[in-house]
Amino acid sequence: MSHVVDDAPLSSFHKKLALYSSGGPFLDGYILSIIGVAMIQITPQFRLSASEQGLVGAAALIGIFFGAFLGGWLTDKFGRHLLFTVDLIALVACSIAQAFVGDAVWLIVLRLLIGFAVGADYPIATSLLAEFTPSKWRGPLLGAFVTMWFVGAAVAYIVGQFLLTFADGWRWMLASAAIPGLIIVLLRMGTPESPRWLAKMGRHEEANEVLAKVYGPHVTLADLPEEGGANVGLGELVRSGYGKRMAFITIFWTCSIVPLFAVYAFGPAILEALNLSGDLAHLGSAAITVMFLIGCLVAVFLVNRMGRRPLIIHSFLWAGLALLGLGLFPSADPMVIMILFAAYALLIGGTQIMQWVYPNELFPTEVRGSAVGLASSLSRIGAATGTYLVPLALSGLGIGTTMIIAAIITLLGMVVSIAWAPETRGMTLGQAAALETAAPKGTRSRNRVLS
Structure with missing residues (x-):
């Protein structure tokens, strides 16, 4: 069988598609981060209670939960191309509408809708990217996808701090997401x-x-590798071998983002509990954000060289040990604390990029979007719960126990990956999605991955 499509060189089309697809995580990081800055002005102006503040902050996350699943189902039913632009048009409209809200209720509603659009974009964009990208480049390009979240977050903080100097600057902050959103929409038009x-x-x-x-001009469907296995509907996933894959992806994804979301959301509070206070805590949080980004970039470099299975297992192992060190020695020298925190941020990058590589490789075309969306939605439940419990754990259990719990969750991801993670490096999408093909290769890797 011809492999002209899967062995194709990386063209300008692939590079542009990867760039346009990464607009979703960029907007996710931008939208979820800039609300934190905007709340400085929103809270006193609307006289928000603690619960209202929580709802404003969490509304986009709740929207992402529902949007990811529905977006996945829609993209499998109606195609990738149409929804690739429609979802972000909705985001642009709702972002602009935020500038005119007069109370917290409408702000929460719009944040919910924006989150819905962002969540829907993940399975749509990653499915399209995975299905066009040659095998050699699929891992790196899907892995690089997640790095744009941290770029979006960094840009949001810069924009937010600048607009904070203006009266009602929060309205411009929230509406500003429409600018990159509109640019991405225009770039995406014409994508096949x-x-x-x-x-x-x-x-x-x-x-x-x-x-x-x-x-x-001479490439046809005859040159497109067939996907192994019979067609399977989303409802049949749990009754087939794909149910096990869904469980693996959901569990490892949850184990990866629960500690990360907690660390990212409460970085200054956690660092202060570890005896890094004031400016040092804020500078430490900024440095850790940079390390998260670097960790993802390093993982993108390693995903083909090291292989999917070894990368995810080692990432969970060493990141978990860094968190364990923080839990066992919470009173260590500040420099040691920063080194351990930076090590966690750097080493967890492997699990972060695999959140988008594995789901797109392990399911067939007819349910790829639905599977990615479902796994993303399910993992958000754990992330939201973990984030909510962090301040309670810090006050009730103490920083040492809290970090030990985070380490246990991370190391659980390693155990699940040792048991279930297959090796899909170098495979076509059809080979990776075929149950009888991908699983044995992963099993053969299991005995040597930690050697």
Whole structure:
């Protein structure tokens, strides 16, 4: 069988598609981060209670939970191309509308809708990117996807701090997400539909047209590797071998982001509890954010060289040990504390990029978007719960116990990965999604991954 599509060189089309697709996580990081700065002005102006502040802050996360699942289902049913732009048009409109709200209720509603649009974009964009990208570049490009979250967060803090100097600056802050959103929408226009999805829908002539346009006039569906295994609907996932894969992805994803979201959301409070106070705590939080980004970039470099399975296991192991060190020695020298915190931020990068690599590789085209969306939604439950419990744990259990619990959650991700993580490096999407192909290779890797 021809491998002209999966062995194709990385073209300008692939690079542009990767850039346009990464707009979703950029906007996620921007939107979730800038609300923290805006709340400095919103809280006194609207006289928000503690519960109202929590709802304003959490509304986008709740929207992402629902949007990721529904967006995944919609992209499998109606295609990737249409929703690739429609979801962000909704985001732009709701972002602008935030500048005109007069009370907390409408702000919460709009934040919910914005989160919905951001959540929907994840399965849409990653499915499209995975289905066009050559095998050699699929891991790095999907992995690089997550790094844009931290770029978006950094830009949001810069913009927020600047606009904070103006009266009612919070209105401009929240509306400002429309600017990158509109740019991304315009860039995405004209992106072709996935030929794999078109083929699954029986639209072979359209699929051939897309393949000829992207890969050359002589490339047809005959050059597109078939996907192994029979067609499976989303409802059948739990009754087939794919149910085990869904459980693996949901558990490892949850174990990865529960401690990370907690550390990111409450970084200054955690560092102050570890005896780093004042400016040192804020500078430490900024430095850790940079380390998160660097960790993801290092993992992108290693995902093909090291392999998916070794990368995720080692990432969980060493990041978990760094958290364990913080839990066992909470009164250590400030420099030691910062080193351990930075080590965690750097080493957890492997699990972060695999949140987007594995889900897109381990499921067939007809349910890829739905599976990514469902796993993303389920993992957000644990992330929201963990984030909510952090301040309670800090006050009730103390910093040492809190960090030990975070270490246990992280190391649980390692155990699950040792048991279930397959190796999909170098495989076509069809080979990776086929139950009888991907699992044995992962099993063979299991005995040597930690050697």
